[in-house]
Amino acid sequence: MAKLICSKCKQVFKQAEKARCPKCGSTAPHVYDFENSEEYLDQQVPLILEERKEAGLEGLVGGLDSVLINVEAEMQMKAVREILNSTGLRITDAFGKGSKRTYVLGGTGGADLLITIRDDENPFQEMNEHPRTSHLPNTRLETLVFETSDVNKYLDIQRSRGVSFMTEDVVHGEGYSFVQTTPSRFTGNSLGFIQWLGSRKDYRQLSSDPLDWDVEPKKEFLKKIGKLDHAATRIRAEHRDLAILELISLTHYHFDFAIYVKVFNSITSVARLSQEDFAMVFTSGISNYSGESSGPTETFVHNYGPRVHHLAFQTEDIEETFQALRNDGQKFLIDLVGSPDEGLRQTFTEPFPSTLLVNEYIHRYGDFDGFFTKNNVTLLTEATGRQ
Numbered sequence: 001m002a003k004l005i006c007s008k009c010k011q012v013f014k015q016a017e018k019a020r021c022p023k024c025g026s027t028a029p030h031v032y033d034f035e036n037s038e039e040y041l042d043q044q045v046p047l048i049l050e051e052r053k054e055a056g057l058e059g060l061v062g063g064l065d066s067v068l069i070n071v072e073a074e075m076q077m078k079a080v081r082e083i084l085n086s087t088g089l090r091i092t093d094a095f096g097k098g099s100k101r102t103y104v105l106g107g108t109g110g111a112d113l114l115i116t117i118r119d120d121e122n123p124f125q126e127m128n129e130h131p132r133t134s135h136l137p138n139t140r141l142e143t144l145v146f147e148t149s150d151v152n153k154y155l156d157i158q159r160s161r162g163v164s165f166m167t168e169d170v171v172h173g174e175g176y177s178f179v180q181t182t183p184s185r186f187t188g189n190s191l192g193f194i195q196w197l198g199s200r201k202d203y204r205q206l207s208s209d210p211l212d213w214d215v216e217p218k219k220e221f222l223k224k225i226g227k228l229d230h231a232a233t234r235i236r237a238e239h240r241d242l243a244i245l246e247l248i249s250l251t252h253y254h255f256d257f258a259i260y261v262k263v264f265n266s267i268t269s270v271a272r273l274s275q276e277d278f279a280m281v282f283t284s285g286i287s288n289y290s291g292e293s294s295g296p297t298e299t300f301v302h303n304y305g306p307r308v309h310h311l312a313f314q315t316e317d318i319e320e321t322f323q324a325l326r327n328d329g330q331k332f333l334i335d336l337v338g339s340p341d342e343g344l345r346q347t348f349t350e351p352f353p354s355t356l357l358v359n360e361y362i363h364r365y366g367d368f369d370g371f372f373t374k375n376n377v378t379l380l381t382e383a384t385g386r387q
Helices: 038-054 073-084 151-160 220-224 237-250 296-304 318-327 374-384
Strands: 003-006 012-014 031-033 061-070 090-097 100-106 112-116 140-148 176-180 190-196 225-235 254-261 266-272 279-284 307-315 337-339 344-348 358-364
Touching: 038 237, 038 254, 061 190, 061 225, 073 090, 073 100, 073 112, 140 176, 140 307, 151 176, 151 190, 220 225, 220 318, 225 237, 225 296, 225 358, 237 254, 237 266, 237 279, 254 374, 266 296, 266 374, 279 296, 296 307, 296 374, 318 344, 318 358, 337 374, 344 374
Parallel strands: 061 112, 140 190, 225 279, 307 358
Antiparallel strands: 003 012, 003 031, 061 140, 090 100, 100 112, 176 190, 225 307, 254 266, 266 279, 337 344, 344 358
């Protein structure tokens, strides 16, 4: 029996085509068979954009500011070193408050990575209870944080629209005000919104203490690895449309395009703020998981749950950088794919044990004005099945 989505309350359910939504009682005219295509998005995206404008959200949310990655307490420094030894990032600050410690990695001109350990109840724990993640119950990329010009206004508007947040009120740090949504049931991600109060970024919490760090100098070849280009979240087929619409309703992003890889039952969808900004990528099945033959995307979600699969970094001299990483001991799921003639080259590392994240390295050549190519997406989708 086909799965349906109620376009009013977004409930997913299995029923006959003329059935009422079991959650809100809506009937067939706004029930959609979830088998993924662009028809539903073409219909719904303009409605979401109009709702966003009418709510007064236009201009409130900017680009990506930072990414919060939580890890197990005993693995925090290992996670920091893994990132430092595989990217161009460097430690720009470190601070603690009680048993909570945060290392800030930045310096590439893009979003910062904040590597944290928690000292409170884990609201993401249910998202981590999957066959290949349950041994690391506190480990995941939890929150993508976007800049906002007025966090109080944003909170008031979104709360009036029924959006749930982690805290009742805005949280204040040394130099910022901040809110974040509760984890999405579609992506497992939370979205944060930060308003900077001064001219300098300072992620420190109120009354936090500085931490010392002792890290080896950066290897020269790592300087060719630049800012964060995109993050790719793996999600279930039935949640693909809803995850994209959720992002659009919470940020100023828009749906750009999708690439279907039918041979692997997979769709890669891209949402962007502009061609120059960090992009949000969602990869899902075309149809649901039905065993190991469901393809690498649905199998990944079955094993790891919906979560960010990889962070992609812009990389100069990618051939030389790839070889230098390999000589340094870095292992990869796939060799470089693509070519200068095709306009870009990419690769995936093996997942890092402390974060479960994969690094992608990507280089776009010359006047290539696209984002991906279908050939590269196909090969990288296949590579996911090797982890």
